[in-house]
Amino acid sequence: MRNYTTQMDAARKGIITPEISLVAEKEHMDVSKLMTLVAEGKVAICANKNHTCLSAEGVGSMLRTKINVNLGVSRDCKDYDIEMKKVMSAVELGAEAIMDLSSHGNTQPFRRKLTSECPVMIGTVPVYDSVIHYQRDLATLTAKDFIDVIRMHAEDGVDFVTLHCGITRKTIEQIKKHKRKMNIVSRGGSLVFAWMSMTGEENPFYEYYDEILDICEEYDVTISLGDACRPGCLADATDVCQIEELVRLGELTKRAWDHNVQVMVEGPGHVPLDQVAANMKVQQSICMGAPFYVLGPLVTDIAPGYDHITAAIGGAVAAMNGAAFLCYVTPAEHLALPNVEDTKQGIIASKIAAHAADIAKGIPGARDIDDKMADARRVLDWDAQYACALDPETAKSIRASRMPEDDHSDTCSMCGKFCAVRSMNKALAGEYIDIL
Numbered sequence: 001m002r003n004y005t006t007q008m009d010a011a012r013k014g015i016i017t018p019e020i021s022l023v024a025e026k027e028h029m030d031v032s033k034l035m036t037l038v039a040e041g042k043v044a045i046c047a048n049k050n051h052t053c054l055s056a057e058g059v060g061s062m063l064r065t066k067i068n069v070n071l072g073v074s075r076d077c078k079d080y081d082i083e084m085k086k087v088m089s090a091v092e093l094g095a096e097a098i099m100d101l102s103s104h105g106n107t108q109p110f111r112r113k114l115t116s117e118c119p120v121m122i123g124t125v126p127v128y129d130s131v132i133h134y135q136r137d138l139a140t141l142t143a144k145d146f147i148d149v150i151r152m153h154a155e156d157g158v159d160f161v162t163l164h165c166g167i168t169r170k171t172i173e174q175i176k177k178h179k180r181k182m183n184i185v186s187r188g189g190s191l192v193f194a195w196m197s198m199t200g201e202e203n204p205f206y207e208y209y210d211e212i213l214d215i216c217e218e219y220d221v222t223i224s225l226g227d228a229c230r231p232g233c234l235a236d237a238t239d240v241c242q243i244e245e246l247v248r249l250g251e252l253t254k255r256a257w258d259h260n261v262q263v264m265v266e267g268p269g270h271v272p273l274d275q276v277a278a279n280m281k282v283q284q285s286i287c288m289g290a291p292f293y294v295l296g297p298l299v300t301d302i303a304p305g306y307d308h309i310t311a312a313i314g315g316a317v318a319a320m321n322g323a324a325f326l327c328y329v330t331p332a333e334h335l336a337l338p339n340v341e342d343t344k345q346g347i348i349a350s351k352i353a354a355h356a357a358d359i360a361k362g363i364p365g366a367r368d369i370d371d372k373m374a375d376a377r378r379v380l381d382w383d384a385q386y387a388c389a390l391d392p393e394t395a396k397s398i399r400a401s402r403m404p405e406d407d408h409s410d411t412c413s414m415c416g417k418f419c420a421v422r423s424m425n426k427a428l429a430g431e432y433i434d435i436l
């Protein structure tokens with residue numbers, strides 16, 4: 001019988017839960033130090049008590065940077081087994097979280113399959129599911145309908161839910177007055193905004209926040225405070241709408257913590273590179289160190305087809321400056337539903353960003369694998385290099401398809417007989433160097 005509600009409640013009571021102990025071990029961190037961070041809200045351990053197959057992870061800027069992958073059944077991809085295969089291959093590639101953004105048919109069986117078979121954190125956006133679940137037009141849904149869907153996701157074992165609690169009726173006026181280039185680009189945020197516009201009512205996720213906190217406390221669901229006003233282009237970055245919403249997210253973070261509910265705060269969006277670090281500092285200050293979950297940030301608007309790269313550049317700088325959690329972006333962003341290859345490219349790009357930031361932040365042990373790679377490269381040990389690679393398959397196939405003229409050479413075809421590594425090894429060993 002649990003004598004605590006959430007991981008935060010346990011940490012505040014000095015109880016070492018199995019999840020706290022596992023995260024401390026994974027992060028090579030002293031348990032008491034981790035408990036202090038969880039108690040203060042600076043680390044979230046997203047672990048719904050009904051997600052029993054979870055291998056818990058912590059999310060916080062002083063821990064390894066985590067990445068999320070968005071998947072789920074949709075009208076164009078409605079086979080549960082195919083989607084589940086994508087989920088498991090994302091986990092194998094190193095995703096620490098899967099957000100189930102299913103938008104077709106009965107979404108509950110797939111959600112339950114995830115929380116009964118998938119060991120990583122599972123997140124959802126209940127406002128998307130509300131329209132699908134009730135099969136009714138958005139305007140006909142009531143505030144109670146939205147809250148009931150949150151309860152259903154909590155009962156199903158979802159570890160974190162994105163809720164766009166930060167926009168209010170005042171935001172509607174601001175968006176109209178402020179004339180942003182891209183208005184609202186958050187899918188969930190636009191649904192909340194549309195519902196408020198059509199019904200004339202206040203944001204239900206803001207108005208009934210205390211009721212939502214009760215549900216989240218009961219099941220230990222972490223709230224990921226969605227940023228409806230995240231900039232959708234460089235021109236809208238760090239504007240009044242974004243910052244005004246962030247201030248409200250800071251207030252909501254405090255209210256959740258007073259209820260022992262764990263919180264992450266979602267962040268921008270499209271942001272020029274020179275504003276990324278400042279955005280992270282402002283968020284940490286306004287939201288009192290709550291873990292920051294960034295969507296990108298994309299540092300230029302002109303690279304459709306390559307937005308996994310624009311996001312990885314922004315993501316690396318964001319994580320180096322305090323972001324804790326990166327949402328992957330695929331080459332299909334702004335263009336289409338990602339296919340399997342897009343998903344892989346997005347995951348690898350996010351892993352590179354997260355790992356580069358962890359090295360820069362000095363996360364203990366983060367650079368060990370890079371040092372191993374350097375040792376393998378120095379001795380031209382190709383198998384050892386593949387073992388260190390983020391994507392061994394791609395590395396292997398590139399080399400195999402373009403071997404040096406002499407197939408048995410230990411060099412690669414990049415410099416062939418002029419291989420600097422081989423020449424240096426031979427020179428330092430006092431050997432004859434046969435270039436021709």
Ligand code: SF4
Nearest residue numbers: 412414415419420421
């Ligand atoms: S041939 Fe050039 S790129 Fe290839 S291993 Fe040698 S030095 Fe490196």
